[in-house]
Amino acid sequence: MKFSPWWTDWRRLALFIALFALSACAHVEPWERGRLAQSRMALVEDPLLSAMNDHVYTAKEAASGGTGPAGGGCGCN
């Protein structure tokens, strides 16, 4: 099959790196970080909902992952 490892996926790798080159410009004072600490700004605010979403979508679609380490398997069909 036509599958190449991620390091040859040039366009996406370049985009990934570009996203973080931008970030070199950030200067955020410690006392300005209050917003980021709010739960609604969290990457995963509700772990149970997030786990259930992964479970449901992985069981009904061909794609999986991208949400953290593997957890759980089921014979879902």
Next chain:
Amino acid sequence: MTLELHRNVFSEMGCPCEISIYANSAKAAREAFALGEEEAGRLDRKYSHYRSDSWLASFQERASQSGGAEADAETAVLLDYAQSLFEFSNGSFDITMRPLTALWDAVRAIPSPEQIGDILGRIGWHRVFWDGQVLSMPPGMTLDLGGLVKEYAADRIAGLLRQAGFRHGFVDLGGDFHFLGPHPDGSPWRVGIRNPSARNAALAEISIGSGGLASSGDYERCTEINGRRYSHLIDARTGWPVESDHDAGLSAVSVTAPTCLVAGSVATIAMLHQGARAKAFLENSGLAWMSVARSGSIEGAIQ
């Protein structure tokens, strides 16, 4: 993994210091003590105004030359902080007022208005140019970070110990404390606040688990002139020591805050204010505090 209390007493910054931490081996404790002593030494060598070879001495030199001197990150924040305190205290707390303190330390009689006026004309943070990066000041002006560095050092050493994984213990630099965390069983540390009039007796006991604790007091270092005691705390606005030689005058204030630096600044400013103003200031801050008046009466509580 059993934690045991290890204690190290040393001398730095001209005062007796102590680091006590709970560690699971003597080796880990020794490494912690080395870290602490090294950092205290570094800050003393950098900022001490008693040493003519300190980094601060050369920085001052360069600041009075044309173009001024660029401050490194650590010094920049300390200067920003000193500026905030200057504004916060309406000019009473001023890191350029060393000549005033020296004047009052040395005299046998009350200095004349001309002597004071002469010095006031040469000092003052308002004469300094500080834009957050470059410091420029008239020749002859000096910076005295003594009121900040010891408290900062206590916080900094505590931060390093915390980074190294220690969670229970404290740093004590001549009475400026930072408590990393309570005893492993959760019980707080007990600190005795010294009684100004009875040297070896504790006036009150403070229970504290974590955070900074600092005190400002003048019972140890005052000047006696013609039978009257003059505080060693000089108000930079007036050029005179704070008026504390009466019953209601404060002889000591202790404050706790998340950092020793802020605790120390608040205690010092309360001492500069004196009286009812000090009490209002302390109550308004929201921090826990305790004060002792000349009469011996105690106000406030730290639990």
Next chain:
Amino acid sequence: MAPGQRAEAAAATDSKMERYSKAIRSLLATSLGLPGMQDLLAKELPEEGADYRYTFYDEDPIPQNRLAFGDPRRYEIESHQFRVVKNIDDSYGLELNFQHETMSGSSPWYAVPGPDGPLQVMSGATIRERRNQADAGVRFLRGDWSHHAAVGYSSENDYVARYGSYSVELESADGLRVTSWGVSYSNDEVTPTDAREFGRVESADRDALSGSLSVTQVLSRNTVLQGGVSLTRQSGFLSDPYKLVWIGGAVIAENRPDERRMLTWTARLRHFVEGPEAALSMDYRYFRDDWDVAAHTLDISWKQPIGETWEVIPSVRYHAQSAPDFYAPYFLSQPGGIHWSSDYRLGTFGALSYRLHARLKGEKWSLSMGAEYYDSDESLALATPHFDSPGLVSFWRLSAALRFLY
């Protein structure tokens, strides 16, 4: 914890800070700029608490005009999730998760040619099954490093899964970036029911090994961006033992390759919008594997607080995937290759789901309710579908959750 969250989480949620006067807070803020000061305020482990979530999942039945024969009523699942987080001291935290699910319904078996397109054959029997899953994890903090290890086990009457993972996070000196590496492994065993009667494989194994890398960066005081990549290799028996394929009139078991290598690229953005004080959340995933499946998934949500106690969260998710060469609803003649499957989940389709959640917050607890409608269709795909997939599913999902902090 994400960058910026360590120091300010403590500062923001420490109720004592609110009692300090503005002047004191400003002094504290200035002094925080000094090196090492942030460590003093850092509360690093996640919040302790217990959570429970109930979910009711109900698939729409196969429409009559797409059904060949069998029971059109699809899955209905009820699920209970429990989670407990406890911190031992400042450096160690424990997490325990437990899930119990009951499922019933008939499932798609294979498809057959029909006058207007493929028709779905459904399994006759409705199965009532139970699944239990438990996992335990430990988190360990030291300086800028945070370690997490977890193991888990899932069991139902025909399937057992065992899995473990380890990840480590490093926060940068300025606290604005967190880099994370993770590895996980799982080993599953399937023992299909009625194996002999239906000629299914009696027992088969599969395992998967996965590695990931992600970087989370604070872009501004209102924005955080996370980018990640992960590689997974699955091997063993990867077919679904219950699924069949119609090939030129004969119906035989599906046969997928026994190895699958998968790559995902993910990007997640969290942005605070100042006017409404809401958070905009966007998650994108690109998936590719060596079966030639490619998929894009975009999940956008808007978290809007209303007053001090309510929060309303509308969200939408779009998913599009393209099928591998060995997929077709049925084959008129022997397929060219040695693999074949008519599992609708491998087809080319797109799916849109709409959700609405609402949360009510107290000081130490919160209650949350949500609903989702998911619909998948060939016409929603980005790639051009070659076939109709009569088995594509749509469902409703309703849930309620309770959280306690202690």
